[in-house]
Amino acid sequence: MIFFPAIIAGFLIGWVRAARRGGNRLDRLQYAGVHAIIFAILGLFATIIIQRMN
Template identity: 50%
Template sequence: MLNFIGGGLGIVLGLWTARRRGGNRLDLLHYATIFGILGFILGAFAMLVIPAPG
C-alpha cells in the first residue's frame, strides 16, 4: 500500500514542481510521470523496511 501512496504523492509533487517552474502541459506530464515512478519505487522499498502491523 505504501508504494501506491508514494506514487500518488510523487505525482502531486511532480505537478507542483513543474507548475512552480512555469512548465507547459508536456512538462507537467513529464515531471508527474518521473516523480510518480520515483515515489512508487521509494514506497516499495519502504514496504520492505517498515514491518507490517499485526
C-alpha cells in the same frame, strides 16, 4: 501499503514543481511521471523493509 499513496504523492509533487517553473502541460506530465516512478520505488523499498521487520 505505502506503494500506492507514494505514487499519488509523487505525481502531485512533480506536477506542482513543473507548474511553479512555468512548464506547459507536457512538462508537467513529464515531471509528474518521473516523480511518481521515484516515489513508487522508494515506497516499494519502504514496504519491503517494514514487512521484513515483522
